[in-house]
Amino acid sequence: MNFGEYSYRLLRNVIKDKVKYFKEIEDPLKKSHLPYSLEEYVAMMILISGLVFLMFSIVMSILFYSLIGMLGIAIALLVSVVVAGIAFFVLYLWPKQNASAIKKNIENSLYYVAIYMAAMASIGLPPYRIFETIAKFKDFKEIAKICQRIVDDIHILNLETVEAIEVEAAKIPSDEFRELLVGMRSTITTGGDLGKYITEKANAALENYKNRIKSFTDSLSVYLEIYITVVIVGTIFALVMSSIMGIFGMGGAWVTQLQTFLIFVGLPVLTAAFVVMIKAASPTGG
Template sequence: MVKKRRKIKRRVLEMPLSKYQSICYKIFGKRASKSTQIAYIKRAIERAYIEVRPEAYIAYAWMNGVIGAVAGVAFIFIYLFLLPGMGIILPTKLLIIVIPAPILIGAMAYLVTMMIPESKANSRKKDIDNKLPYALNFLAAMASAGVTPALAFKSLAEQPIYGEVQKEAAWIYRDMSIFNIDIVTALRNAANRTPSIKFQEFIQGAITTITSGGDLKKYFFAKSEEYMRENRRNQKEFLETLGVLAESYVTVVVAAPLFLIVMVSVMSMVGSGGGGSSLLIMYMVTFIMLPLAHLGFAVVISSMSPEV
Protein backbone atom coordinates (compact mmCIF):
# COMPACT_ATOMS: atom_id res chain seq x y z
CA MET A 1 0.00 0.00 0.00
CA VAL A 2 2.88 2.34 0.87
CA LYS A 3 4.65 1.55 -2.42
CA LYS A 4 1.45 2.17 -4.36
CA ARG A 5 0.95 5.53 -2.61
CA ARG A 6 4.57 6.49 -3.40
CA LYS A 7 4.04 5.64 -7.07
CA ILE A 8 0.86 7.74 -7.20
CA LYS A 9 2.60 10.62 -5.44
CA ARG A 10 5.54 10.45 -7.87
CA ARG A 11 3.13 10.41 -10.81
CA VAL A 12 1.29 13.46 -9.46
CA LEU A 13 4.52 15.40 -8.93
CA GLU A 14 5.84 14.59 -12.42
CA MET A 15 3.80 16.83 -14.64
CA PRO A 16 4.04 15.55 -18.23
CA LEU A 17 5.32 17.82 -20.99
CA SER A 18 4.73 17.54 -24.71
CA LYS A 19 7.73 16.97 -26.97
CA TYR A 20 7.75 20.62 -28.00
CA GLN A 21 7.54 21.80 -24.37
CA SER A 22 10.35 19.41 -23.43
CA ILE A 23 12.58 20.95 -26.12
CA CYS A 24 11.70 24.44 -24.86
CA TYR A 25 12.52 23.41 -21.30
CA LYS A 26 15.89 21.93 -22.29
CA ILE A 27 16.86 25.17 -24.05
CA PHE A 28 15.47 27.82 -21.68
CA GLY A 29 14.71 25.85 -18.51
CA LYS A 30 17.63 27.08 -16.36
CA ARG A 31 17.11 30.72 -17.27
CA ALA A 32 13.33 30.42 -16.93
CA SER A 33 13.69 29.08 -13.37
CA LYS A 34 15.32 32.42 -12.43
CA SER A 35 12.65 34.54 -14.10
CA THR A 36 10.87 37.20 -12.07
CA GLN A 37 7.54 35.93 -13.47
CA ILE A 38 7.73 32.53 -11.75
CA ALA A 39 5.37 33.54 -8.93
CA TYR A 40 2.82 35.09 -11.32
CA ILE A 41 2.79 32.19 -13.79
CA LYS A 42 2.66 29.60 -10.98
CA ARG A 43 -0.46 31.26 -9.60
CA ALA A 44 -1.97 31.53 -13.10
CA ILE A 45 -1.41 27.89 -14.11
CA GLU A 46 -2.78 26.66 -10.77
CA ARG A 47 -5.94 28.69 -11.26
CA ALA A 48 -6.18 27.45 -14.86
CA TYR A 49 -5.58 23.78 -13.86
CA ILE A 50 -2.66 23.51 -16.32
CA GLU A 51 -0.39 20.66 -15.23
CA VAL A 52 2.93 22.22 -16.25
CA ARG A 53 5.79 23.45 -14.08
CA PRO A 54 6.04 27.27 -14.01
CA GLU A 55 9.58 27.36 -15.39
CA ALA A 56 8.58 24.96 -18.18
CA TYR A 57 5.68 27.20 -19.17
CA ILE A 58 7.86 30.32 -19.17
CA ALA A 59 10.39 28.49 -21.37
CA TYR A 60 7.50 27.52 -23.65
CA ALA A 61 6.42 31.18 -23.90
CA TRP A 62 9.98 32.31 -24.63
CA MET A 63 10.33 29.73 -27.40
CA ASN A 64 7.05 30.86 -28.97
CA GLY A 65 8.37 34.42 -28.94
CA VAL A 66 11.62 33.35 -30.61
CA ILE A 67 9.75 31.38 -33.28
CA GLY A 68 7.49 34.40 -33.87
CA ALA A 69 10.55 36.62 -34.33
CA VAL A 70 12.08 34.12 -36.78
CA ALA A 71 8.80 34.09 -38.71
CA GLY A 72 8.99 37.89 -38.86
CA VAL A 73 12.54 37.73 -40.26
CA ALA A 74 11.36 35.21 -42.87
CA PHE A 75 8.54 37.59 -43.77
CA ILE A 76 11.05 40.41 -44.33
CA PHE A 77 13.22 38.11 -46.49
CA ILE A 78 10.20 37.17 -48.62
CA TYR A 79 9.20 40.82 -49.00
CA LEU A 80 12.67 42.17 -49.88
CA PHE A 81 14.17 39.36 -51.95
CA LEU A 82 11.79 36.56 -52.91
CA LEU A 83 8.84 38.62 -54.19
CA PRO A 84 10.98 41.06 -56.25
CA GLY A 85 12.78 38.07 -57.75
CA MET A 86 9.41 36.77 -58.91
CA GLY A 87 8.55 40.12 -60.45
CA ILE A 88 6.10 41.12 -57.71
CA ILE A 89 6.76 44.68 -56.57
CA LEU A 90 4.85 45.82 -53.49
CA PRO A 91 4.48 49.47 -52.35
CA THR A 92 7.44 50.79 -50.35
CA LYS A 93 5.01 52.20 -47.78
CA LEU A 94 4.52 48.64 -46.53
CA LEU A 95 8.09 48.70 -45.20
CA ILE A 96 6.74 50.59 -42.16
CA ILE A 97 4.79 47.43 -41.29
CA VAL A 98 7.29 44.85 -42.57
CA ILE A 99 10.48 46.08 -40.84
CA PRO A 100 9.22 45.80 -37.23
CA ALA A 101 7.50 42.47 -38.00
CA PRO A 102 10.02 40.29 -36.05
CA ILE A 103 9.54 42.35 -32.88
CA LEU A 104 5.77 42.61 -33.26
CA ILE A 105 5.16 38.94 -34.12
CA GLY A 106 7.57 37.70 -31.44
CA ALA A 107 6.07 39.94 -28.76
CA MET A 108 2.55 38.97 -29.78
CA ALA A 109 3.36 35.23 -29.66
CA TYR A 110 4.95 35.64 -26.22
CA LEU A 111 2.13 37.76 -24.79
CA VAL A 112 -0.62 35.50 -26.15
CA THR A 113 1.10 32.46 -24.60
CA MET A 114 1.41 34.21 -21.24
CA MET A 115 -2.25 35.26 -21.37
CA ILE A 116 -3.57 31.72 -22.01
CA PRO A 117 -3.52 30.64 -18.31
CA GLU A 118 -5.51 33.70 -17.22
CA SER A 119 -7.99 33.11 -20.04
CA LYS A 120 -8.45 29.47 -19.01
CA ALA A 121 -8.75 30.53 -15.37
CA ASN A 122 -11.58 32.93 -16.26
CA SER A 123 -13.30 30.14 -18.19
CA ARG A 124 -12.94 27.82 -15.19
CA LYS A 125 -14.31 30.55 -12.90
CA LYS A 126 -17.45 30.83 -15.00
CA ASP A 127 -17.96 27.06 -15.07
CA ILE A 128 -17.42 26.76 -11.29
CA ASP A 129 -19.87 29.58 -10.56
CA ASN A 130 -22.48 28.00 -12.83
CA LYS A 131 -22.23 24.47 -11.44
CA LEU A 132 -21.52 25.25 -7.79
CA PRO A 133 -25.21 25.35 -6.65
CA TYR A 134 -25.81 21.85 -8.04
CA ALA A 135 -22.55 20.52 -6.61
CA LEU A 136 -23.51 21.87 -3.19
CA ASN A 137 -26.82 20.00 -3.43
CA PHE A 138 -24.78 16.83 -3.96
CA LEU A 139 -22.53 17.61 -0.96
CA ALA A 140 -25.59 18.37 1.18
CA ALA A 141 -27.14 15.04 0.22
CA MET A 142 -23.90 13.24 1.10
CA ALA A 143 -23.69 15.06 4.45
CA SER A 144 -27.31 14.07 5.20
CA ALA A 145 -26.30 10.44 4.78
CA GLY A 146 -23.66 10.85 7.49
CA VAL A 147 -20.68 10.74 5.12
CA THR A 148 -17.44 12.36 6.33
CA PRO A 149 -16.26 15.51 4.49
CA ALA A 150 -13.30 13.64 2.98
CA LEU A 151 -15.54 10.95 1.46
CA ALA A 152 -18.04 13.60 0.37
CA PHE A 153 -15.35 15.42 -1.64
CA LYS A 154 -14.13 12.07 -2.96
CA SER A 155 -17.62 11.26 -4.23
CA LEU A 156 -17.91 14.73 -5.77
CA ALA A 157 -14.55 14.19 -7.48
CA GLU A 158 -16.03 11.12 -9.20
CA GLN A 159 -18.91 13.10 -10.75
CA PRO A 160 -17.73 14.64 -14.07
CA ILE A 161 -21.16 16.22 -14.58
CA TYR A 162 -20.09 19.02 -12.21
CA GLY A 163 -17.31 20.17 -14.52
CA GLU A 164 -14.59 22.26 -12.92
CA VAL A 165 -16.09 21.84 -9.44
CA GLN A 166 -15.34 18.14 -9.80
CA LYS A 167 -11.67 19.00 -10.51
CA GLU A 168 -11.50 21.25 -7.46
CA ALA A 169 -12.92 18.43 -5.33
CA ALA A 170 -10.40 16.01 -6.86
CA TRP A 171 -7.56 18.32 -5.83
CA ILE A 172 -8.91 18.53 -2.29
CA TYR A 173 -9.18 14.74 -2.00
CA ARG A 174 -5.75 14.32 -3.61
CA ASP A 175 -4.18 16.54 -0.94
CA MET A 176 -5.83 14.50 1.82
CA SER A 177 -5.33 10.98 0.45
CA ILE A 178 -1.95 11.21 -1.29
CA PHE A 179 -0.13 14.02 0.51
CA ASN A 180 -1.62 13.15 3.97
CA ILE A 181 -2.79 16.73 4.53
CA ASP A 182 -5.57 17.35 7.03
CA ILE A 183 -8.91 18.52 5.65
CA VAL A 184 -8.60 22.08 6.97
CA THR A 185 -5.24 22.62 5.26
CA ALA A 186 -6.50 20.94 2.07
CA LEU A 187 -9.52 23.23 2.01
CA ARG A 188 -7.33 26.28 2.70
CA ASN A 189 -5.07 25.32 -0.24
CA ALA A 190 -8.14 24.95 -2.46
CA ALA A 191 -9.38 28.40 -1.41
CA ASN A 192 -6.00 29.92 -2.31
CA ARG A 193 -5.78 28.40 -5.79
CA THR A 194 -9.37 28.49 -7.06
CA PRO A 195 -10.25 31.21 -9.60
CA SER A 196 -13.85 31.42 -8.32
CA ILE A 197 -14.67 33.89 -5.54
CA LYS A 198 -17.91 32.00 -4.81
CA PHE A 199 -16.10 28.70 -4.34
CA GLN A 200 -13.49 30.46 -2.21
CA GLU A 201 -16.19 31.89 0.05
CA PHE A 202 -17.84 28.46 0.31
CA ILE A 203 -14.52 26.80 1.25
CA GLN A 204 -13.69 29.47 3.83
CA GLY A 205 -17.13 29.02 5.38
CA ALA A 206 -16.60 25.25 5.47
CA ILE A 207 -13.24 25.75 7.23
CA THR A 208 -14.89 27.98 9.83
CA THR A 209 -17.69 25.44 10.34
CA ILE A 210 -15.26 22.54 10.79
CA THR A 211 -12.89 24.36 13.15
CA SER A 212 -15.75 25.69 15.28
CA GLY A 213 -17.44 22.28 15.50
CA GLY A 214 -20.51 23.38 13.56
CA ASP A 215 -22.93 21.25 11.56
CA LEU A 216 -21.61 20.81 8.01
CA LYS A 217 -24.91 19.39 6.82
CA LYS A 218 -26.77 22.59 7.74
CA TYR A 219 -24.00 24.70 6.25
CA PHE A 220 -24.08 22.81 2.94
CA PHE A 221 -27.87 23.10 2.73
CA ALA A 222 -27.79 26.82 3.59
CA LYS A 223 -25.13 27.63 0.98
CA SER A 224 -26.91 25.45 -1.58
CA GLU A 225 -30.17 27.37 -1.07
CA GLU A 226 -28.32 30.70 -1.20
CA TYR A 227 -26.55 29.90 -4.45
CA MET A 228 -29.68 28.39 -6.00
CA ARG A 229 -31.60 31.60 -5.28
CA GLU A 230 -28.78 33.62 -6.77
CA ASN A 231 -28.68 31.31 -9.78
CA ARG A 232 -32.43 31.73 -10.39
CA ARG A 233 -32.04 35.51 -10.10
CA ASN A 234 -29.18 35.45 -12.63
CA GLN A 235 -31.26 33.38 -15.04
CA LYS A 236 -34.18 35.81 -14.71
CA GLU A 237 -31.88 38.76 -15.44
CA PHE A 238 -30.44 36.87 -18.41
CA LEU A 239 -33.91 36.28 -19.86
CA GLU A 240 -34.71 39.98 -19.55
CA THR A 241 -31.42 40.89 -21.24
CA LEU A 242 -32.08 38.28 -23.91
CA GLY A 243 -35.40 39.97 -24.71
CA VAL A 244 -33.62 43.29 -25.24
CA LEU A 245 -30.99 41.59 -27.40
CA ALA A 246 -33.72 39.91 -29.47
CA GLU A 247 -35.33 43.27 -30.21
CA SER A 248 -31.93 44.75 -31.08
CA TYR A 249 -31.19 41.76 -33.32
CA VAL A 250 -34.40 42.21 -35.29
CA THR A 251 -33.75 45.92 -35.67
CA VAL A 252 -30.02 45.89 -36.44
CA VAL A 253 -29.49 42.59 -38.27
CA VAL A 254 -32.83 41.99 -40.00
CA ALA A 255 -34.71 45.25 -40.64
CA ALA A 256 -31.80 47.70 -41.09
CA PRO A 257 -29.91 45.70 -43.77
CA LEU A 258 -33.13 45.08 -45.72
CA PHE A 259 -33.97 48.77 -45.58
CA LEU A 260 -30.43 49.69 -46.65
CA ILE A 261 -30.43 47.24 -49.58
CA VAL A 262 -33.83 48.46 -50.80
CA MET A 263 -32.77 52.10 -50.45
CA VAL A 264 -29.50 51.55 -52.34
CA SER A 265 -31.28 49.61 -55.08
CA VAL A 266 -33.86 52.39 -55.57
CA MET A 267 -31.15 55.08 -55.60
CA SER A 268 -29.11 53.15 -58.18
CA MET A 269 -32.21 52.80 -60.41
CA VAL A 270 -33.19 56.46 -60.10
CA GLY A 271 -29.69 57.93 -60.35
CA SER A 272 -27.22 57.59 -63.18
CA GLY A 273 -23.62 56.34 -63.15
CA GLY A 274 -23.71 55.07 -59.57
CA GLY A 275 -24.42 51.43 -60.29
CA GLY A 276 -20.88 50.26 -59.52
CA SER A 277 -20.71 51.92 -56.09
CA SER A 278 -24.24 50.75 -55.22
CA LEU A 279 -23.31 47.18 -56.13
CA LEU A 280 -20.18 47.43 -53.99
CA ILE A 281 -22.23 48.67 -51.00
CA MET A 282 -24.68 45.77 -51.35
CA TYR A 283 -21.81 43.27 -51.57
CA MET A 284 -20.25 44.75 -48.40
CA VAL A 285 -23.57 44.61 -46.55
CA THR A 286 -24.32 41.06 -47.66
CA PHE A 287 -20.91 39.41 -47.30
CA ILE A 288 -19.20 41.46 -44.56
CA MET A 289 -21.61 43.41 -42.37
CA LEU A 290 -24.32 40.74 -42.00
CA PRO A 291 -21.98 37.82 -41.14
CA LEU A 292 -20.09 39.98 -38.65
CA ALA A 293 -23.34 41.14 -37.06
CA HIS A 294 -24.64 37.57 -36.74
CA LEU A 295 -21.32 36.43 -35.30
CA GLY A 296 -21.24 39.33 -32.85
CA PHE A 297 -24.71 38.57 -31.49
CA ALA A 298 -23.87 34.86 -31.24
CA VAL A 299 -20.66 35.56 -29.28
CA VAL A 300 -22.41 38.00 -26.92
CA ILE A 301 -25.28 35.59 -26.18
CA SER A 302 -22.91 32.66 -25.77
CA SER A 303 -20.72 34.56 -23.30
CA MET A 304 -23.77 35.67 -21.29
CA SER A 305 -25.59 32.32 -21.17
CA PRO A 306 -25.84 30.98 -17.59
CA GLU A 307 -25.87 27.31 -16.63
CA VAL A 308 -29.43 25.98 -16.56
Protein backbone atom coordinates in the same frame (compact mmCIF):
# COMPACT_ATOMS: atom_id res chain seq x y z
CA MET B 1 10.23 19.18 -19.64
CA ASN B 2 7.18 21.08 -20.86
CA PHE B 3 7.26 23.99 -23.29
CA GLY B 4 7.06 26.54 -20.47
CA GLU B 5 10.17 25.15 -18.78
CA TYR B 6 12.02 25.08 -22.10
CA SER B 7 11.01 28.69 -22.84
CA TYR B 8 12.18 29.82 -19.41
CA ARG B 9 15.57 28.13 -19.76
CA LEU B 10 16.01 29.71 -23.16
CA LEU B 11 14.92 33.24 -22.19
CA ARG B 12 15.78 33.34 -18.48
CA ASN B 13 18.13 36.30 -18.81
CA VAL B 14 15.77 38.17 -21.12
CA ILE B 15 12.70 38.05 -18.87
CA LYS B 16 14.22 38.33 -15.37
CA ASP B 17 13.60 42.10 -15.21
CA LYS B 18 10.29 41.97 -17.08
CA VAL B 19 8.27 39.46 -15.03
CA LYS B 20 7.25 42.20 -12.58
CA TYR B 21 5.16 43.80 -15.33
CA PHE B 22 3.01 40.66 -15.61
CA LYS B 23 2.03 40.21 -11.94
CA GLU B 24 -1.59 40.83 -12.96
CA ILE B 25 -1.85 37.38 -14.57
CA GLU B 26 -0.16 35.47 -11.73
CA ASP B 27 -3.36 34.87 -9.78
CA PRO B 28 -5.46 33.86 -12.85
CA LEU B 29 -2.59 31.57 -13.88
CA LYS B 30 -2.81 29.69 -10.58
CA LYS B 31 -6.60 29.59 -10.57
CA SER B 32 -6.79 28.30 -14.14
CA HIS B 33 -4.49 25.40 -13.11
CA LEU B 34 -2.16 25.86 -16.07
CA PRO B 35 1.06 23.90 -15.47
CA TYR B 36 3.35 26.96 -15.60
CA SER B 37 4.91 29.35 -13.13
CA LEU B 38 4.60 33.07 -13.92
CA GLU B 39 8.21 33.17 -15.13
CA GLU B 40 7.68 30.17 -17.43
CA TYR B 41 4.47 31.59 -18.84
CA VAL B 42 5.98 35.02 -19.59
CA ALA B 43 8.91 33.31 -21.32
CA MET B 44 6.47 31.19 -23.32
CA MET B 45 4.48 34.28 -24.37
CA ILE B 46 7.62 35.98 -25.65
CA LEU B 47 8.96 32.87 -27.41
CA ILE B 48 5.68 32.04 -29.15
CA SER B 49 5.20 35.65 -30.25
CA GLY B 50 8.76 35.69 -31.59
CA LEU B 51 8.22 32.46 -33.51
CA VAL B 52 4.96 33.80 -34.96
CA PHE B 53 6.76 36.97 -36.09
CA LEU B 54 9.59 34.96 -37.64
CA MET B 55 7.27 32.56 -39.48
CA PHE B 56 4.95 35.27 -40.79
CA SER B 57 7.77 37.62 -41.79
CA ILE B 58 9.43 34.91 -43.91
CA VAL B 59 6.25 33.66 -45.59
CA MET B 60 4.68 37.09 -46.11
CA SER B 61 7.94 38.65 -47.35
CA ILE B 62 8.29 35.99 -50.05
CA LEU B 63 4.64 36.37 -51.05
CA PHE B 64 4.49 40.17 -51.06
CA TYR B 65 7.93 40.57 -52.69
CA SER B 66 6.77 38.43 -55.61
CA LEU B 67 3.70 40.67 -55.99
CA ILE B 68 4.91 44.25 -55.41
CA GLY B 69 8.68 44.13 -54.97
CA MET B 70 10.63 45.74 -52.10
CA LEU B 71 7.59 47.55 -50.74
CA GLY B 72 6.13 44.11 -50.10
CA ILE B 73 8.87 43.31 -47.58
CA ALA B 74 8.05 46.40 -45.53
CA ILE B 75 4.35 45.54 -45.62
CA ALA B 76 5.13 41.93 -44.68
CA LEU B 77 7.18 43.05 -41.66
CA LEU B 78 4.40 45.38 -40.54
CA VAL B 79 1.79 42.61 -40.87
CA SER B 80 4.08 40.21 -38.98
CA VAL B 81 4.48 42.68 -36.10
CA VAL B 82 0.69 43.06 -35.88
CA VAL B 83 0.08 39.29 -35.95
CA ALA B 84 2.80 38.67 -33.35
CA GLY B 85 1.27 41.39 -31.17
CA ILE B 86 -2.14 39.74 -31.45
CA ALA B 87 -0.60 36.37 -30.49
CA PHE B 88 1.06 37.97 -27.45
CA PHE B 89 -2.21 39.67 -26.42
CA VAL B 90 -4.20 36.41 -26.77
CA LEU B 91 -1.65 34.55 -24.62
CA TYR B 92 -1.81 37.37 -22.05
CA LEU B 93 -5.59 37.04 -21.82
CA TRP B 94 -5.67 33.24 -21.89
CA PRO B 95 -5.22 32.62 -18.12
CA LYS B 96 -7.94 35.16 -17.29
CA GLN B 97 -10.34 33.67 -19.81
CA ASN B 98 -9.55 30.14 -18.67
CA ALA B 99 -10.09 31.06 -15.01
CA SER B 100 -13.35 32.79 -15.95
CA ALA B 101 -14.59 29.68 -17.81
CA ILE B 102 -13.69 27.49 -14.81
CA LYS B 103 -15.52 29.90 -12.48
CA LYS B 104 -18.66 29.80 -14.64
CA ASN B 105 -18.61 26.00 -14.78
CA ILE B 106 -18.21 25.78 -11.00
CA GLU B 107 -21.03 28.20 -10.25
CA ASN B 108 -23.39 26.47 -12.68
CA SER B 109 -22.88 23.15 -10.85
CA LEU B 110 -22.53 24.47 -7.31
CA TYR B 111 -26.17 24.15 -6.24
CA TYR B 112 -26.37 20.50 -7.29
CA VAL B 113 -23.00 19.66 -5.76
CA ALA B 114 -23.97 21.33 -2.48
CA ILE B 115 -27.21 19.32 -2.35
CA TYR B 116 -25.26 16.08 -2.76
CA MET B 117 -22.73 17.18 -0.14
CA ALA B 118 -25.46 18.17 2.33
CA ALA B 119 -27.21 14.82 1.93
CA MET B 120 -23.98 12.89 2.53
CA ALA B 121 -22.98 15.08 5.48
CA SER B 122 -26.44 14.66 7.05
CA ILE B 123 -26.04 10.87 7.20
CA GLY B 124 -22.66 11.25 8.89
CA LEU B 125 -20.30 10.52 5.98
CA PRO B 126 -16.76 11.78 6.78
CA PRO B 127 -15.73 14.94 4.84
CA TYR B 128 -12.97 13.23 2.87
CA ARG B 129 -15.50 10.57 1.74
CA ILE B 130 -17.78 13.37 0.59
CA PHE B 131 -15.01 14.81 -1.60
CA GLU B 132 -14.10 11.32 -2.81
CA THR B 133 -17.69 10.71 -3.91
CA ILE B 134 -18.11 14.09 -5.64
CA ALA B 135 -14.82 13.50 -7.49
CA LYS B 136 -16.42 10.48 -9.19
CA PHE B 137 -19.23 12.60 -10.69
CA LYS B 138 -17.53 13.67 -13.93
CA ASP B 139 -20.64 15.65 -14.94
CA PHE B 140 -19.59 18.22 -12.34
CA LYS B 141 -16.36 18.75 -14.34
CA GLU B 142 -14.34 21.46 -12.57
CA ILE B 143 -15.76 20.78 -9.11
CA ALA B 144 -15.04 17.07 -9.57
CA LYS B 145 -11.43 17.95 -10.46
CA ILE B 146 -11.08 20.15 -7.37
CA CYS B 147 -12.51 17.42 -5.13
CA GLN B 148 -10.10 14.91 -6.68
CA ARG B 149 -7.18 17.21 -5.89
CA ILE B 150 -8.37 17.45 -2.28
CA VAL B 151 -8.55 13.66 -2.11
CA ASP B 152 -5.06 13.39 -3.61
CA ASP B 153 -3.70 15.90 -1.09
CA ILE B 154 -5.15 13.75 1.72
CA HIS B 155 -4.05 10.35 0.40
CA ILE B 156 -0.77 11.17 -1.33
CA LEU B 157 0.56 14.16 0.62
CA ASN B 158 -0.88 12.93 3.94
CA LEU B 159 -2.54 16.26 4.66
CA GLU B 160 -5.40 16.55 7.11
CA THR B 161 -8.78 17.18 5.48
CA VAL B 162 -8.92 20.79 6.72
CA GLU B 163 -5.39 21.41 5.42
CA ALA B 164 -6.21 19.95 2.00
CA ILE B 165 -9.35 22.09 1.82
CA GLU B 166 -7.35 25.22 2.69
CA VAL B 167 -4.70 24.48 0.05
CA GLU B 168 -7.19 23.93 -2.77
CA ALA B 169 -9.58 26.72 -1.74
CA ALA B 170 -6.82 29.27 -2.39
CA LYS B 171 -6.64 28.17 -6.06
CA ILE B 172 -10.36 28.37 -6.85
CA PRO B 173 -11.53 31.22 -9.14
CA SER B 174 -15.11 31.07 -7.83
CA ASP B 175 -15.75 33.10 -4.67
CA GLU B 176 -18.94 31.11 -3.98
CA PHE B 177 -17.25 27.71 -3.97
CA ARG B 178 -14.23 29.06 -2.08
CA GLU B 179 -16.55 30.38 0.64
CA LEU B 180 -18.30 27.02 0.80
CA LEU B 181 -15.00 25.17 1.28
CA VAL B 182 -13.64 27.67 3.80
CA GLY B 183 -16.92 27.42 5.73
CA MET B 184 -16.72 23.61 5.62
CA ARG B 185 -13.19 23.84 7.01
CA SER B 186 -14.36 26.06 9.89
CA THR B 187 -17.39 23.86 10.58
CA ILE B 188 -15.24 20.71 10.65
CA THR B 189 -12.72 22.39 12.95
CA THR B 190 -15.35 23.62 15.40
CA GLY B 191 -17.45 20.46 15.24
CA GLY B 192 -20.55 22.20 13.86
CA ASP B 193 -23.43 20.75 11.85
CA LEU B 194 -21.85 20.28 8.42
CA GLY B 195 -25.08 19.12 6.74
CA LYS B 196 -27.00 22.19 7.91
CA TYR B 197 -24.20 24.55 6.84
CA ILE B 198 -23.94 23.07 3.33
CA THR B 199 -27.73 23.14 2.89
CA GLU B 200 -27.74 26.86 3.68
CA LYS B 201 -24.96 27.46 1.13
CA ALA B 202 -26.87 25.38 -1.45
CA ASN B 203 -29.92 27.61 -1.04
CA ALA B 204 -27.73 30.70 -1.40
CA ALA B 205 -26.13 29.24 -4.54
CA LEU B 206 -29.56 28.61 -6.05
CA GLU B 207 -30.62 32.22 -5.40
CA ASN B 208 -27.41 33.53 -6.96
CA TYR B 209 -27.96 31.35 -10.02
CA LYS B 210 -31.55 32.62 -10.38
CA ASN B 211 -30.27 36.21 -10.16
CA ARG B 212 -27.68 35.56 -12.88
CA ILE B 213 -30.36 34.07 -15.15
CA LYS B 214 -32.66 37.07 -14.55
CA SER B 215 -29.83 39.54 -15.23
CA PHE B 216 -28.95 37.74 -18.45
CA THR B 217 -32.60 37.69 -19.57
CA ASP B 218 -32.79 41.46 -19.06
CA SER B 219 -29.56 41.96 -21.00
CA LEU B 220 -30.69 39.70 -23.84
CA SER B 221 -33.42 42.12 -24.90
CA VAL B 222 -30.79 44.87 -25.18
CA TYR B 223 -28.53 42.61 -27.27
CA LEU B 224 -31.43 41.81 -29.62
CA GLU B 225 -32.30 45.49 -30.08
CA ILE B 226 -28.65 46.27 -30.89
CA TYR B 227 -28.50 43.36 -33.34
CA ILE B 228 -31.68 44.37 -35.15
CA THR B 229 -30.72 48.06 -35.28
CA VAL B 230 -27.04 47.75 -36.17
CA VAL B 231 -26.83 44.53 -38.17
CA ILE B 232 -30.20 43.99 -39.85
CA VAL B 233 -31.38 47.59 -40.34
CA GLY B 234 -27.82 48.81 -40.95
CA THR B 235 -27.24 46.22 -43.68
CA ILE B 236 -30.60 46.97 -45.36
CA PHE B 237 -29.88 50.71 -45.24
CA ALA B 238 -26.44 50.20 -46.80
CA LEU B 239 -27.93 48.01 -49.56
CA VAL B 240 -30.66 50.57 -50.33
CA MET B 241 -28.23 53.50 -50.43
CA SER B 242 -25.76 51.64 -52.63
CA SER B 243 -28.60 50.64 -54.98
CA ILE B 244 -29.71 54.28 -55.27
CA MET B 245 -26.12 55.31 -56.00
CA GLY B 246 -25.97 52.64 -58.70
CA ILE B 247 -29.19 53.87 -60.29
CA PHE B 248 -27.75 57.39 -60.61
CA GLY B 249 -24.52 56.05 -62.07
CA MET B 250 -22.41 56.66 -58.96
CA GLY B 251 -19.81 54.15 -57.81
CA GLY B 252 -19.73 51.86 -60.81
CA ALA B 253 -18.67 48.25 -60.32
CA TRP B 254 -17.70 48.70 -56.66
CA VAL B 255 -21.40 49.06 -55.71
CA THR B 256 -22.09 45.45 -56.71
CA GLN B 257 -18.92 44.33 -54.94
CA LEU B 258 -19.96 46.20 -51.80
CA GLN B 259 -23.40 44.63 -51.81
CA THR B 260 -21.94 41.15 -52.33
CA PHE B 261 -19.50 41.72 -49.46
CA LEU B 262 -22.27 42.93 -47.11
CA ILE B 263 -24.56 39.98 -47.87
CA PHE B 264 -22.05 37.12 -47.98
CA VAL B 265 -19.34 38.36 -45.59
CA GLY B 266 -20.44 41.30 -43.45
CA LEU B 267 -23.82 39.98 -42.32
CA PRO B 268 -22.62 36.42 -41.44
CA VAL B 269 -19.53 37.73 -39.61
CA LEU B 270 -21.50 40.25 -37.54
CA THR B 271 -24.15 37.64 -36.75
CA ALA B 272 -21.48 35.16 -35.63
CA ALA B 273 -19.90 37.89 -33.47
CA PHE B 274 -23.23 38.54 -31.74
CA VAL B 275 -23.77 34.81 -31.17
CA VAL B 276 -20.32 34.55 -29.56
CA MET B 277 -21.00 37.64 -27.42
CA ILE B 278 -24.36 36.30 -26.21
CA LYS B 279 -22.89 32.86 -25.52
CA ALA B 280 -20.08 34.42 -23.49
CA ALA B 281 -22.55 36.50 -21.48
CA SER B 282 -24.86 33.55 -20.81
CA PRO B 283 -24.62 32.04 -17.29
CA THR B 284 -24.70 28.58 -18.87
CA GLY B 285 -22.50 29.31 -21.89
CA GLY B 286 -18.89 30.37 -22.48
